[in-house]
Amino acid sequence: MFRDNTVFVIGAGASAEFDMPVGSKLMETIAQNCVFRFEGHQMVEGVLPILDHYRQQYNMFSHYDVDRLNEKLNKMRQIAESIHMAESIDEYIFRYSGDPEVAEMGKLQIAYAIARAEKECILKTGSFDAGQNFHGADRTWVYEFAKALMIGVRADDVDQIGANITIICFNYDRCIEHYLERAVVHAYPGVTDERARLIVDGINIIHPYGSLGLLRQFPFGSAENFEAMANNIITWSETIGDSQITEGIKNAMRDAETVVFLGFAFARQNMELLDARITERPTDIIRAFSTGYGLPQEAEQAYKENISRLYTPGLSQVFIDNVRIRFGAKCADFLQTNRYNLVQ
Numbered sequence: 001m002f003r004d005n006t007v008f009v010i011g012a013g014a015s016a017e018f019d020m021p022v023g024s025k026l027m028e029t030i031a032q033n034c035v036f037r038f039e040g041h042q043m044v045e046g047v048l049p050i051l052d053h054y055r056q057q058y059n060m061f062s063h064y065d066v067d068r069l070n071e072k073l074n075k076m077r078q079i080a081e082s083i084h085m086a087e088s089i090d091e092y093i094f095r096y097s098g099d100p101e102v103a104e105m106g107k108l109q110i111a112y113a114i115a116r117a118e119k120e121c122i123l124k125t126g127s128f129d130a131g132q133n134f135h136g137a138d139r140t141w142v143y144e145f146a147k148a149l150m151i152g153v154r155a156d157d158v159d160q161i162g163a164n165i166t167i168i169c170f171n172y173d174r175c176i177e178h179y180l181e182r183a184v185v186h187a188y189p190g191v192t193d194e195r196a197r198l199i200v201d202g203i204n205i206i207h208p209y210g211s212l213g214l215l216r217q218f219p220f221g222s223a224e225n226f227e228a229m230a231n232n233i234i235t236w237s238e239t240i241g242d243s244q245i246t247e248g249i250k251n252a253m254r255d256a257e258t259v260v261f262l263g264f265a266f267a268r269q270n271m272e273l274l275d276a277r278i279t280e281r282p283t284d285i286i287r288a289f290s291t292g293y294g295l296p297q298e299a300e301q302a303y304k305e306n307i308s309r310l311y312t313p314g315l316s317q318v319f320i321d322n323v324r325i326r327f328g329a330k331c332a333d334f335l336q337t338n339r340y341n342l343v344q
Helices: 012-016 024-033 048-055 063-085 089-095 100-120 141-150 155-160 175-187 193-201 226-232 236-240 243-255 268-274 297-308 317-321 331-342
Strands: 006-010 037-039 042-045 165-169 204-206 258-262 287-292 323-327
Touching: 024 063, 024 089, 024 100, 048 063, 048 100, 063 089, 063 100, 089 100, 089 236, 089 268, 100 226, 141 175, 141 331, 155 193, 165 243, 175 193, 204 243, 236 243, 236 268, 243 268, 258 331, 287 297, 287 331, 297 317, 297 323, 317 323, 323 331
Parallel strands: 006 165, 006 258, 165 204, 258 287, 287 323
Antiparallel strands: 037 042
8 A cells, every 4th residue: 555645646647648638639629629610501510419518508590599609609619719828728717717608618628528538548448347358557557556555455454445545636537536446346356346436435536627527427438428527627716716625635735745746747726726835744754756757857946846835935955855756757657666665
């Protein structure tokens, strides 16, 4: 098992190992899905389920309603044309905090894109399960993560798996939860799917921007209810106003003895959510590790200073010296190398 009070901060790069469209790829997908083109009354470009969602809201025999629908489609085209100037879809929605339609459209597009991606990723139904198809994800980071999570856990104590860690996942997908449920069933013969789900439910997993929803309510790989899934997505502005989420994050970060960043890009608004600024205990007992794939090594000192500022108003050289960034390493490689630095 991992050391007590270990916090894993999961970013877009971690989900990329499951072939999920995250970061710039997610924005490209959303931009493409925001464009609708018609020839006469026939749609020749666009996503039909999204168009049908809006058609159901309007009377297509009313000129006023048709005009309102066209206004929405035009606004989505504007999103498609300008989203590439944002660092992420979350940041784009934040720019238009005063326009609730942008948030509503953004959430719907996110839910559709992620739900479709779950259906096609390497953990999709038919390619991955708790039986013979379990090993399809062995080259991903969550395989190494799950093995470390279960080290030293006897079958009699299986319900305690993950009880001493926190996962703060900034991604909308449920790949972690889905994999861990299957991994528990695979690793402990006799554990039922329902019991495995309860075990994973017991792990403190926080999605600051929401997710597609609970797996028991919205099964992994099912995109049919993407409209309802969109209601589980929340914006940065909504997150900072939700004390349950913000306090949950800050409590985990304050209690952390080890913080591990996986596939995380250290975006400003995400770092603000993680800001603990503790003063009641020395920060030199906190260790921090991070993957560095895609990050410029020339900015190493800046990354370490930003991590240090999560815990101290100024800069702590002692804390900075406790930060380890493995540049060029993806999440799976990082966990293979550092697993025994993280387990007890």
